[in-house]
Amino acid sequence: MARKKESEINLINETRDKIIKHFSTHEGDNGSPEVQTALFTKRILQLSEHLKENKKDNHSRRGLLQIVGKRRRILQFLENKDPERYKVLIDRLGIKR
Numbered sequence: 001m002a003r004k005k006e007s008e009i010n011l012i013n014e015t016r017d018k019i020i021k022h023f024s025t026h027e028g029d030n031g032s033p034e035v036q037t038a039l040f041t042k043r044i045l046q047l048s049e050h051l052k053e054n055k056k057d058n059h060s061r062r063g064l065l066q067i068v069g070k071r072r073r074i075l076q077f078l079e080n081k082d083p084e085r086y087k088v089l090i091d092r093l094g095i096k097r
Helices: 006-023 033-053 058-081 083-093
Strands: none
Touching: 006 033, 033 058, 033 083, 058 083
16 A cells, blocks of 8 residues: 655645635634535545546445445535525535535
8 A cells, every 4th residue: 555645644634724724613613514524525526536547446436435425414414404504515615416
């Protein structure tokens, strides 16, 4: 298994921090449905690109399906709890539902 370089890890952490900062609802927020959905969406896009090049990578495909399911459940929770926040989040992320 290929190990990630320290520069790649720093880039991943910086991207994650930017997403958290952009979608957080208050200071120190990293667990709200908005942040979780945004992080899952970013990972889904990365895995989708990976699977375009590696069509036979079924382990990653399974992981992608699991992440999509988690994101769907979080979005259902948010839609039931606060439909207005749900609509705003869908628009910000560009997800069609």
